[in-house]
Amino acid sequence: MLTNLRRCLVDLAAASTVFVLGVASVAQVQKPAAGGSVRVTPAEVVLPIGESLQLKAELLDAGGRPAEGRLLFFSRARRALRCSRSGELSAVAPGTHTVVVRAMFGRERGPEATVVVTVPHPAPAGIQITDLPAAVFTGTITPIRATIVDKDGVARDDIRIAYRTSDDRVAAVDDFGFLHARAPGSVGVEVSGGGLSQETVVKVVANPVTELTVTSTHTRARTGDVVSFGATLAPAAGVRAVQERAGARPPVSFSVRAMPDDTLGNAATGQITSTGRFVAEKPGLYAITATCGSVSDTFMLRCDERFETKRKLVKVGHGPVLDVHTSDLWVWEGVDGRDYCVTGTWGANGDAIFWDVTDAARIERIATVTVDARTVNDVKVSEDGRLCIISREGASDRKNGIVAFDVTDPRKPERISEFDDELTGGVHNLFIHENYAYALSAGRRYDILDIKNPRAPTRVGSYQVFEPGASIHDVWVVDGIAYSSNWRNGLHLVDVGNGVKGGSPSNPVKIGDYAYPSGWNHAAFPWKSEDTGKFYVIAGDEAFPYGLSVKDNPTYPRGWIHFVDFTDPDDPQEVARYEVPEAGTHNLWVEGDVLYVAYYNGGLRVVDISGDLMGDLYQQGREIGWFLPTHPQGVVPNAPMAWGPQPYKGKIFFSDWNSGLWCVELVEDRGQRR
């Protein structure tokens, strides 16, 4: 036993823990001369998922002789490769991982060894081929969707898939997995990879189509209009008969050739989907071709400029805030019939500023309230115009929460209550809807507070996205549905009183959700299109991929607006975007069929979202107008940083991070300079 201790041979398969040995010898350990090392066996490990292995480690002095000391084992990928403190490994996920075995002497860190542990992917167990029809038609191209999976059904995307057919004269497969049907007959389609192969027999049927006519919902359109094309196949009876026999209809593909009016090196100017939905980005002629086998037809479509009359945004008034950053705003009609606005402040004194905006050309700062905070990120006013709630972050007592004011007289806001229970991490955003306040708790959840008696708010409910690492950034409530924006977990629609799922403020029930890959989901606004009857949730990004600049220089955010068709809440589809190049979105608002976006460094943007939506609305010329708020004495001088918009009584108010409160309006652009 003593010999074993002195050697400090850590045979952890035999001894339960190295630390029992180490602790027992800690008083006697001598640091080996410089150049000592740790020898681990095995030095390299291949460990299949689900299996375990005990590492053995030995501490050596500079002469290669066993030395005393404690050893510490840990994995640098603990979620993929577990490593006990005694060096027992358990493989969880594929990859090449590192385990460190570190020696410790008395009070010092000693030499260490690393062990590379390869956890291989589980062996391929099968090939799944989906959506391949039993019959295809000569002259058509059909994608083969194949996936190699392991024994757990997990896709092995790392394995290249190869395709071939038994007879290229009947059908051939290209390198991208598309089956080109050439002649009637049966053909074996073999998909292989990872040592597996699977063959499926496909019947190639003579294409009965001898004539094809393109149909269109429009003969003339504007850029941004979604035009639906179809195809009539003839002979109809022959097609029907073949369809009944083969169990499939001859497929039609669509393509587009653009002939834009602007021929000066213009880029691709339109797109068409596989189902024939087309949208043009630039004015010009578009040749829409439908093809079935060897038969095709082309439809010429003229697309004009979207707007016959150009409009622009012009300044009506400015309420300057030049010493601190401005955050969100809320504009409302006061109980006295005058119009008011409240704005928050960011990274400053904990102020919220009240404005009289009745005469928007002469915005008057009428009151300032100060709470113990550094940032009042969000401000909201109740529907009756009597209650204002503001959020707190950076409170000196770190209790944060919300503070409520009676704004019956906005010139004399009266602080009536505060609520910080379980909101101590900071409230970043909030909302008021029918006697309830919705307050974010440090990005973890939103709490629902009963504010029927605003002097004594009480918590009645709470909603949290129960996904690993989920975070909530904002919540907006309309018609009893709460729309939360949840970064990488995307949008969540929650019944908080609408009734569609039996939810209530005290029993919020999820209706649906949708996430997109970037994880930048920051804001959401629901909107039902009167033109199409479709229901969208319009989601905004927030991202700063090019770093921070809060004080002295402009910052360069990125991100765009996502249009998610939520008409079927069980199957939401992202159908369109609005993306201003080299700028980043923040908050948004929709009124009628016009979208207002505070596009940070891109200023305020006003966008026509009438009709059906598809593609990039910016490229389609749907933007109605833009306005860059700048001020030479701004917090960051001459740097637009539009934060939040609110259309109100025919004008548009918006806050700008660097320069305060602005009011603009849309006017006809007669071409004169501003």
Place this chain on the structure above:
Amino acid sequence: MLSALALSSAAVTQQAQSVGSEVAPLYTAYVACESSDEVYVVDFDGRAAVVREVFEVGYQATEIEGPHGLTIGPDREFWYCSIAHGKPFGVLYKYRVGSNELVGECELGMFPATMQISPLTGLLYVVNFNLHGRMLPSTVSIVDPDAMVEVGRTVTGAMPHGSRLTASGDLHYSCAMMSGELYEIDAVSFEVTRSMQLDIDLPKNHASAAKPTWISPHPVDRRIYAALNGKDQIVEVDTEKWLVTRRLDSGAGPYNLDITPNGELLVATYKGAGAVGVWHLKSGREVKRVKSSRSVTHGVVVSRDARFAFVTSESKNADPGTLDVVDLAAGEVVATVVVGLQAGGIALLEP
């Protein structure tokens, strides 16, 4: 009372003289400003403090991310900063000393706060303070700072804070502010070895009345000290007997603690009193009390030569925080420099 305690300042003077040198060394303090997302680098030459550099930390320009904890690696090549707020998890940033170049980052738990690196294991132990309201058990993250990966996570109490290791680096202590507990973690096994309820009263509502906010192991013997922010007490725990051996009535709201390397003096920040207390540990008496330059006194670190305590103060609203340098022998603030909003975490780089 204070004047009587001041008589004991001889011990302070004696200690300072014993380590005094002819040439004033240069100390560099790193100060985290939680509400302006900045870290200030402040030089102090023994007489004057000057801001050498200010830089922004975080990744979301318009979100307050809250840099909170700071520590400097044993090799003094890198310094580390915890960012409290994330989406939702906070992160640990690693910067190179001198250039302040960001060289690594690692996602941690909810609201990572104070931290320290063990000289024994080389690993960094950071508490996930989880200030987010609900009184749930949280964790201590254990990070390999070489690779900047989390290698372990140990569950402790509600709102753990005051992440500190023994001088030998083999034991980690933290306190759970809202469950009132002291936790001991074996730095090598990553396991909680012992815990103790520091609150002798029943919890009020769902929170500890004692609200322990900091732990400071004694550098020489096996005692540790805890700041009971809610009780205006500093308690001494004998870790051999695992008993509270003394309860010292302190200034209002003791918050952070540090102890001189020889173990004679303990310096406490009083968040409620806007002051710093210097305690002679053997006698258990506060020998000096110094007003800080701002009202919300937060962090403290004592220089290795035991001459100075570097103290951060938060203040409120737009009033910026400060770094005060307290001469422990004189018992007075000898330098003050204005830093950013809500100055809290502090680390000291010494020659």
